[in-house]
Amino acid sequence: MTDIIYDTVVVGAGIAGLKAASVLTSHGKTCLVVEARDRIGGRLHTVAGYKETNRYDLGASWHHDTLTNRLFEEEVAEDKGAPFVFDDNDPVIIDKSGEIKDVSLRLVVDEIEKFIELYYHNDMEEFPKPDVALYDLLILYLQKRNRFMTDEQIWYGFQYARYMELWHGVSWYDLSARDSFFGHQGRNAFVLNYDIIYRRIANSIKETLGAIRLNTKVTKIARDGNKSGQEQLVYVEGSADPIRCKYVIVTIPQSLLSRNEVVFEPPLISNIAEALDKMHFGALGKVIFEFEDCNWDLPSSKIISMAHVPSDVRRSFIEQIRSSNNIKWVDLVQITKELLKAKEHDPWNQPLMFVNLQKTTGIPSFMMLMAPPLTQYVESLHDKTRTFEFFKPVLSKILEVFNAPSPIVNHMSMTDEVTRSPEVSGPILRNIIVTDWTNDEFAKGAYSACYPGDDALDVCLALSGGQSSKVRFAGEHTILDGAGCAYGAWESGEREALFVLDKIGK
Numbered sequence: 001m002t003d004i005i006y007d008t009v010v011v012g013a014g015i016a017g018l019k020a021a022s023v024l025t026s027h028g029k030t031c032l033v034v035e036a037r038d039r040i041g042g043r044l045h046t047v048a049g050y051k052e053t054n055r056y057d058l059g060a061s062w063h064h065d066t067l068t069n070r071l072f073e074e075e076v077a078e079d080k081g082a083p084f085v086f087d088d089n090d091p092v093i094i095d096k097s098g099e100i101k102d103v104s105l106r107l108v109v110d111e112i113e114k115f116i117e118l119y120y121h122n123d124m125e126e127f128p129k130p131d132v133a134l135y136d137l138l139i140l141y142l143q144k145r146n147r148f149m150t151d152e153q154i155w156y157g158f159q160y161a162r163y164m165e166l167w168h169g170v171s172w173y174d175l176s177a178r179d180s181f182f183g184h185q186g187r188n189a190f191v192l193n194y195d196i197i198y199r200r201i202a203n204s205i206k207e208t209l210g211a212i213r214l215n216t217k218v219t220k221i222a223r224d225g226n227k228s229g230q231e232q233l234v235y236v237e238g239s240a241d242p243i244r245c246k247y248v249i250v251t252i253p254q255s256l257l258s259r260n261e262v263v264f265e266p267p268l269i270s271n272i273a274e275a276l277d278k279m280h281f282g283a284l285g286k287v288i289f290e291f292e293d294c295n296w297d298l299p300s301s302k303i304i305s306m307a308h309v310p311s312d313v314r315r316s317f318i319e320q321i322r323s324s325n326n327i328k329w330v331d332l333v334q335i336t337k338e339l340l341k342a343k344e345h346d347p348w349n350q351p352l353m354f355v356n357l358q359k360t361t362g363i364p365s366f367m368m369l370m371a372p373p374l375t376q377y378v379e380s381l382h383d384k385t386r387t388f389e390f391f392k393p394v395l396s397k398i399l400e401v402f403n404a405p406s407p408i409v410n411h412m413s414m415t416d417e418v419t420r421s422p423e424v425s426g427p428i429l430r431n432i433i434v435t436d437w438t439n440d441e442f443a444k445g446a447y448s449a450c451y452p453g454d455d456a457l458d459v460c461l462a463l464s465g466g467q468s469s470k471v472r473f474a475g476e477h478t479i480l481d482g483a484g485c486a487y488g489a490w491e492s493g494e495r496e497a498l499f500v501l502d503k504i505g506k
Contacts, residue, residue: 005244006030008500009234011218011262012251014042015486016474018201019493020249025206027501032243033210034236036217036442040202043253043443044486046195049290050431054363055193056288058435060486061355061367067186071487075197082196084189087301087360092401093160096308096348096393099401100156108149108157113181115141120178131452134164136333137177142321143332151318159306159351165371166353168484169282169446173337174372176450190301190360194486201490221248221471222265232470247470247500251493254459254477255281255444268467275455275462279477282449282484285375286435287368287387289395292411292418292428294364296404303354303366303401305347305394313339345377347394354398366395376438384412384432399427447484448477456483464495469503472496 008024010017013035024031039045043059063072063084075081093100116137120129138161146154162172164180191197202212220235224244233242252262258276267273309317317339324332342349355367368391370378381387388410396408405425411418418428437443450456463478474492482488 005231005246006032007245007504008032008247008249008497009034009232009243009245010249010251011221011234012042012475013037013040013202013212013214014251014475014489015044015198015201016476016489016493017042017249017251018198018205019490020251020474020497021210021212022201022204023494023497024500025210026204029209029501029504031205031210032245033205033212034216034218034234034243035212035214038214040212040214041195041198042251043437043447044194044198046193047433049288049363049365049433054290054365055195056365056367056433057191057194058286058288058433059437060194061191063189063191063487064485065185065482065487066189068481069186069487071197071490072189078200080196080200082194083192085192085360086187087190087355088187089300089302091302091304091353092300093156093304093306094397094401095159095306096397098397100306103150103152103156105153105156105160108153109161109163111145112138112141112157112161115145116177116181131176131178131454133173133452134161134175134177134180135172135337136329138162138172139321139333139336140329143324143327143329146321146324154318154321155314156306160304162307162351163304163353165351166284166369168449169284169371169375170280170449170451171350171372174280174451176452176454178452179450179454179456190355192361197486218252218262220263220265221250223470247472247503249472249474249493249496249500251474251489253281253443253445253475254279254448256442257473259444264467264471271458271465272462272467275458278453278455279459280449280451280454281445282447283372283375283438284446285370285379285437286433287370287378287391288431288433289366289368289388289391289429290431290433291364292430293420294358295425295427296358296399296402298356298359299402301356301359303356303398305352305354305398307350308348309340309342344373345390347374347391350374352394366398375435378434379436379438381434384434385410387432387434388412388429449484456480464492466499472499 007029008031010021010033013033021031021033045058066072217237219237222233224231232248235242353369357363357365407426409426409428411428460480463473466472474496476484476489479488479492
């Protein structure tokens with residue numbers, strides 16, 4: 001066994017772990033960061049496109065809540081912080097028939113959000129209402145409010161509210177209605193790119209006191225029985241000798257904690273184990289469509305394609321809602337679900353959001369966000385041609401709405417620059433990049449998310465309280481303000497570093 005005893009071992013080189021190590025070493029404490037991947041950043045991951053200058057974030061892409069986001073404030077103060085742009089103009093909304101206009105969708109969705117808030121947080125109610133899926137509560141809203149709505153508002157307002165799937169990475173059939181909508185603390189800024197941020201933080205770790213060890217998978221964290229708990233032992237795969245330290249900060253995702261990917265001795269205390277059983281994990285995925293050049297209009301930086309059903313199904317749905325006064329809510333939910341049944345894997349069967357990067361960054365590409373069950377299906381394809389053929393109908397419709405010549409020309413097999421000729425007028429597709437978070441053994445998805453009945457507060461309180469004063473937890477799943485966000489993970493890393501410093505000081 002090595003004689004080196006670190007003040008702290010940080011498990012995971014995501015933004016939470018890097019921030020913790022940066023704070024600790026800046027205060028003169030020794031720190032070793034161990035990371036299972038062959039790179040730093042964790043679920044922040046910037047990659048190059050078919051041109052080295054084309055850069056895309058496959059994990060987090062935005063600074064959220066910029067009124068209260070301290071990471072954003074630090075970036076603004078840094079001379080060499082990552083560039084960003086506020087891309088908060090109204091989205092273009094389309095469905096299979098084309099662009100959707102003038103149906104007051106924003107007002108309808110604002111009312112839906114207030115309806116959900118009042119439903120769950122009415123102070124006059126003696127007993128709290130049980131949490132249900134977002135889909136179920138949307139049906140209740142339509143049942144109660146349809147007489148004040150046009151047919152277009154019933155259908156498109158209902159579908160536009162489904163956009164919350166793309167915030168949480170969870171299907172509306174599984175997403176907690178109570179925790180679906182949430183207030184924003186300021187505008188969102190699109191980051192160009194996150195690798196500038198996490199590399200800046202990594203570079204601030206003092207080399208004389210801290211180090212990052214990649215390709216090092218932690219399998220067990222134990223208390224040294226011979227030292228009466230004064231030292232912790234961190235076991236890594238392939239090594240018989242553990243790493244010895246005084247404190248451990250564990251920043252692995254909630255998904256891995258729930259799966260017991262790391263063994264704790266003694267086992268996780270009951271309030272942590274029970275809280276982890278009450279939370280789920282989302283699966284937000286991305287697809288990048290790279291083009292040779294831009295030959296489409298730039299009306300907005302965002303495009304939302306809404307789910308589409310045949311016109312007779314849509315009419316039946318609206319008629320069912322209109323005539324639902326004497327139908328029990330639970331029965332109406334099942335009736336409408338049956339009406340809306342469609343092929344499981346169809347790009348028109350659920351909402352998608354496209355970020356028009358030409359308008360945002362000057363790169364002729366679209367970044368598309370998707371939610372389950374589509375994420376798992378697309379991330380399982382591992383074939384660019386099949387991915388393109390699958391999304392081609394939606395992508396073609398967007399480009400048509402944006403006045404691009406048709407059709408899309410697939411030149412993904414070309415390695416050199418393509419010279420546009422008179423015969424080639426349509427957008428030239430050069431490359432597709434697809435996330436793989438659901439297959440990534442060190443992620444198994446995107447970030448923490450709530451199903452009906454889940455309790456994010458319990459998880460945050462349990463994990464922020466730690467396994468003990470010696471074994472601590474950080475990450476986006478351990479904090480309330482900024483939960484699921486890069487800045488929340490960053491703040492949790494700082495929080496735990498300050499906790500350790502306080503204990504060492506004592």
